């Protein structure tokens with residue numbers, strides 16, 4: 371499958387995002403989904419997907435620690451496109467065991483505990499969400515982080531055994547916002563309050579002008595660790 375990913379990437383890299391999505395949504399119908407983080411990139415992808423095939427699967431992970439503004443965005447997006455973004459929740463037994471052992475705010479104590487929380491609240495539900503899939507669509511961009519500079523338009527995700535599609539990989543932040551404004555795409559209101567990248571509430575804060583895009587995510591960790599494990 372790695373060879374398939376390389377071949378597809380050679381063909382689709384530098385191609386327009388809509389064209390890439392159109393091919394994959396048709397070719398892998400029923401076996402492809404957008405794993406939306408509800409960030410600006412995923413909102414652009416949602417808008418594109420809804421124009422091409424409104425019945426395509428879009429899901430997000432409800433970690434139980436999201437901002438109220440994020441829940442509001444889910445509702446506004448569903449209404450705007452007449453869709454139902456599917457929510458996947460963590461296993462309550464795993465969450466109960468984790469917080470009983472380490473407390474509710476364990477993520478501030480060490481990278482290991484932060485990764486454990488991301489594992490329980492994101493990675494395990496993600497595995498369930500991936501059942502039956504062959505391709506997952508993501509809103510990764512090179513510009514977002516030092517951990518994302520080598521990602522490709524189409525790549526083989528060894529960890530999850532899936533093709534991973536990053537149609538916006540070469541887009542700049544300016545291009546993403548231009549698309550959002552041009553097409554009136556719903557976005558998280560926290561973006562207007564200094565939050566360029568939004569995840570769970572306790573692990574996200576606003577950034578100062580000039581600061582890195584992901585400086586407000588897990589701000590107590592060094593940049594090379596700033597991934598929740600979804601995009602290894």
Ligand code: SF4
Pocket residue numbers: 433435477484485487488489491492569570571572573598
């Ligand atoms: S981002 Fe923070 S609260 Fe959310 S799952 Fe990871 S460690 Fe837990």
